[in-house]
Amino acid sequence: MTNSIGDVKKADVIFLTGSNTTENHPVMGAQIRQAVKNGTKLIVADPREIPLVRDAELFLQIKPGTSVALSNAMINVILEEGLENKEYIENNTEGFDQLKEVVAKYTPEAAAEICGVAAEDIRKAARLYGGAGVASILYCMGITQHHNGTENVMSLSNLALVTGNLGKEGSGVNPLRGQNNVQGACDMGALPNVFTGYQAVNNEAVIKKFEAAWEVELSNKPGKTVPEAIHAVEADEVKMLYIFGENPMVSDPDQHHVETALKKAFLVVQDIFLTETAELADVVLPAASYAEKDGTFSNTERRVQRVRKAVDAPGVAKPDWVIIMELMNRLGYNKVYNNIEEIHDEIRQVTPQYAGISYKRIESNGIQWPCPNEEHPGTPTLHVGKPSRGLGLFKPVEYVMSEELVSEEFPVIMTTGRILYHYHTRSMTNKTEGINKIAPDNFMEISGSLAESLDIADGEVVRVHSRRGHVEVAARVTDTIEDNVVFMPFHWADGANVLTNGDVLDKLSKTPGLKVTGVRIEKIS
Amino acid sequence: MxxxxxxxxxxxxxxxxxxxxxxxxxxxxxxxxxxxxxxxxxxxxxxxxxxxxxxxxxxxxxxxxxxxxxxxxxxSDVVVESRKGVLDLILANHPLDCLTCQKAGRCTLQDLCYRYDIKESSFEGERKEYEIDDSNPFYYSDQSKCILCGKCVYVCSQLQGTEAIGFAERGFTTHIATPFDKGLEHSTCVSCGNCVAVCPVGALVPKSKTKFRYWETKPVRTTCSYCGVGCQMDLLVKDNKIVEVLPADGPSNHGLLCVKGRFAYNFVGHPDRLKTPLIRKDGELVEASWDEAYDLIVSKVNEIKGEFGPDAIAGFSSARGLNEENYLMQKLMRGVIGTNNIDHCARL
CATH class of the missing domain: 3.10.20.740 (Ubiquitin-like (UB roll))
Structure with a gap:
């Protein structure tokens, strides 16, 4: 996030899109509701009538995958009606003319056609967002998990820049990170192209710095992302996968294809349970859970916070850092860490954003990076004064329809997401009786009229086909979803990710387009 | 000033x-x-x-x-007299079952009766009797113990924004209820437990799997392991076991939690946890020692690296792991194995 979680209460207007916040980030969802009670106006753009629609001033029930068209049209209206921040554009941005040219053709009427909403509602959204003193954009995987997810984000960034809603409390462009430490995993360089703190692996100076710090030789060739590595196993380029704390058998697109790859590679899985992925492993390493070790997580607002050991790990399970260190040692790298704080101190030495964040300083309250030294208080808001790259770069983008939607054989759009009661692949949440009582089984939301046209009753088990395979699932008839769209949570194995497309990735981020899958629904009996 | x-x-x-x-x-x-x-x-x-x-x-x-x-x-004397009067009135309509009440030790009513030496009520009269609403999978609502402070109602409406509960009826029969008294199961309650956390008496208590007294527990302040909000919470530990989770006043959660953070902690001590390394032998995963597991991994890494180069090995790190562990995992892949094939499920 460019801003802090508490900032939602400082915004005049919140534009929430592709995030079902009260279910996926519940405590943040609660704070959005507090903001609305306090006078903040909420705009929701989502294919589903999510619970926060109840609190919204305006709801745009867009077709999945049409965010670029919506953002472009909002910018079109903002420029048409003179709601842009001319001073901010003049002083702090570049590329405005190109943006203007691209958004010109995205009239509210043209975008209304693409998004499946009323042109007048697009105008209202633009006026609300553009007319606000302080406006915030909040988004989640509904924006990023598309074949053009990066462009969706760029279009939102354009919207923020054109109105100068960046670099001040309460505004910004705010992705909500889904998992507890997905922010930290990125910060720590668990990415194929960057070391810690987003230092690029193909930058010679960076390589030299890490070679000196670690006393090793390093490769400057960017590596493979998760989906690419899975493909590379099939192509015989990757022979061994070492998976720590992930369950790609459930979380990754095209489950059958993932299964083939996991079975083919020499597979090491380090986890706390024998997950669907671990079941396929050649070696399984038992790890300690978060409550059995000390350390830090970084939350979605870049706040580094302490994790503390409360109980002992079962059997001979060990904290992941101990396992990884022992493997390093056995592979000939002799560095020994006596405790987790020693690793943290090494992170601080090679990561400018974390340099000032010592365990001592975060004993009671976490600190938000960047925090370059021990005197620095941390950074609640990014891009204050002007964007950190100097000038905010407008990235004009065009709406491109997903290839998933061209086939008449699979005419319905399936979109995916999480529900309140489960977390990712359920390996943690399905151990609680009460959770399983409320949310025991997979389901698919379907509109009343689509269900009626297919002669499907509420609760009836149906077969859902995509180009990758088919699954059987109970239909949940609802009026919160549009006629040509169905929703299936991805928590369950042999569910949504049997159907999703693992081949077509966002060309920049390599994120799969999980939110748009062409499906066909078949009545079984 | x-x-x-x-x-x-x-x-x-x-x-x-x-x-x-x-x-x-x-x-x-x-x-x-x-x-x-x-x-x-x-x-x-x-x-x-x-x-x-x-x-x-x-x-x-x-x-x-x-x-x-x-x-x-x-x-002052008059203040203390007045407080005693308030407690006397509350006790006139309270079960006084502290011996078996789960809330003992974390009960404001109990603490204040001790502080002001109130043993029992001086009033005789009718007592409210309600059936316990046990329809929520995570907590009980026992209106017979409720002192009508209203905190649960206001936390639900002002902070959580769910508005599942409110005051019903007037006078002696005033109680906290879901719409039309249909019970929690049929309400909009999302089981966040934020009402349970603020109840000053035993009217709202979690359905505990373990018998414990609060004074037997030790709180451990930590960060929630579910979504990216980073809520702060206290794990209450008794005999090496988490027996309850309470919300803490952290910068991102201000004393709130959701159903997962508050109640879905059973995975930590679950019997299905992996307890030893496993190695596949003749198609089956069988128990092994750390040495056996490490030796096999090291020999495979060396073999594959020798024959196909380091880029034939890929690591997936974890968005649930610690910062320090993610750091070490990429250091292992880059610095020790020699490849940038390191990623995690940020995209998934």
């Missing part, structure tokens, strides 16, 4: 500060039932009354603003 005197001590506070807040500033404890600094003060329980020189009546310190020159006494 305003200067006032509380129990003879001078304190300076900003205009608009309540007497309760001013007292807190100098470490003077005034008891409360219905007060929560995150809620709009409603002054309904009257336990926080104090004596203000020149005022006609005792003042509720949670709603009365401090004024210049005000002289406040927080534990």
């Amino acid at each position: 305003i200067t006032l005197t509380i129990n003879g001590l001078e304190v300076q506070v900003e205009e608009g500060t309540t007497i309760l807040q001013a007292a807190k500033k100098i470490g003077i404890d005034i008891p409360t039932f219905c007060h929560d600094p995150r809620l709009v003060p409603h002054g309904s329980c009257r336990i926080c009354v104090v004596e203000v020189e020149g005022a006609r009546n005792l003042q509720a310190s949670c709603t009365t603003p401090a004024a210049q020159g005000m002289k406040v006494t927080t534990e």
Whole structure:
């Protein structure tokens, strides 16, 4: 996030899109509701009538995958009606003319056609967002998990820049990170192209710095992302996968294809349970859970916070850092860490954003990076004064329809997401009786009229086909979803990710387009 | 700034500060039932009354603003008498089953009765009797124990924004209810447990799997392992086991949690946890020692690296792992194995 979680209460207007916040980030969802009670106006753009629609001033029930068209049209209206921040554009941005040219053709009427909403509602959204003193954009995987997810984000960034809603409390462009430490995993360089703190692996100076710090030789060739590595196993380029704390058998697109790859590679899985992925492993390493070790997580607002050991790990399970260190040692790298704080101190030495964040300083309250030294208080808001790259770069983008939607054989759009009661692949949440009582089984939301046209009753088990395979699932008839769209949570194995497309990735981020899958629904009996 | 005197001590506070807040500033404890600094003060329980020189009546310190020159006494005889009266009235309609009540040790009513030496009520009369609503999978609602402080209702409406519960009926039969008294199961309750966390008595208590007393537990402050909000919470530990999770006042959650953080902690000590390394032998995963597991991995890494180069190995790190572990995992892949094939499920 460019801003802090508490900032939602400082915004005049919140534009929430592709995030079902009260279910996926519940405590943040609660704070959005507090903001609305306090006078903040909420705009929701989502294919589903999510619970926060109840609190919204305006709801745009867009077709999945049409965010670029919506953002472009909002910018079109903002420029048409003179709601842009001319001073901010003049002083702090570049590329405005190109943006203007691209958004010109995205009239509210043209975008209304693409998004499946009323042109007048697009105008209202633009006026609300553009007319606000302080406006915030909040988004989640509904924006990023598309074949053009990066462009969706760029279009939102354009919207923020054109109105100068960046670099001040309460505004910004705010992705909500889904998992507890997905922010930290990125910060720590668990990415194929960057070391810690987003230092690029193909930058010679960076390589030299890490070679000196670690006393090793390093490769400057960017590596493979998760989906690419899975493909590379099939192509015989990757022979061994070492998976720590992930369950790609459930979380990754095209489950059958993932299964083939996991079975083919020499597979090491380090986890706390024998997950669907671990079941396929050649070696399984038992790890300690978060409550059995000390350390830090970084939350979605870049706040580094302490994790503390409360109980002992079962059997001979060990904290992941101990396992990884022992493997390093056995592979000939002799560095020994006596405790987790020693690793943290090494992170601080090679990561400018974390340099000032010592365990001592975060004993009671976490600190938000960047925090370059021990005197620095941390950074609640990014891009204050002007964007950190100097000038905010407008990235004009065009709406491109997903290839998933061209086939008449699979005419319905399936979109995916999480529900309140489960977390990712359920390996943690399905151990609680009460959770399983409320949310025991997979389901698919379907509109009343689509269900009626297919002669499907509420609760009836149906077969859902995509180009990758088919699954059987109970239909949940609802009026919160549009006629040509169905929703299936991805928590369950042999569910949504049997159907999703693992081949077509966002060309920049390599994120799969999980939110748009062409499906066909078949009545079984 | 305003200067006032509380129990003879001078304190300076900003205009608009309540007497309760001013007292807190100098470490003077005034008891409360219905007060929560995150809620709009409603002054309904009257336990926080104090004596203000020149005022006609005792003042509720949670709603009365401090004024210049005000002289406040927080534990004078008349204040103590009044608080005893409040407790006496509450006990007139309370089961007094502290011996078996789960809340003992974390019960404000119990603490205040001890503080003011109230053993039992001096009033005789009808007592409310409600059936326990056990329809929520995570907590009980026992209206017979409720003292109607209203905190659960206001936390649900003002902070959580769910508005599942409210006050029903008037007078003696006033109680906290879901719409039309249909029960929690049929309400909009999302089981966040934020009402349970603020209940000052045993009216809302978690359905515990383990029998424990709060004084037997040790709280461990940590960060929630579910979504990216980073809520702060206390794991209550007894005999090497987490027996409850309580929300803490962290910068991103301000004392709130959701159903997963509050109640879905059973995975930690679950019998299905992996307890030893496993190695596939003849198609089956069988138990192995750490040495066997490490040796096999090391030989495979060396073999594959030797034959196909380091880029034939890929690592997936974890968005649930610690920062330090993610750091070490990429260091292992890059610095020791020699490849940048390291990623995690940020995209998934």
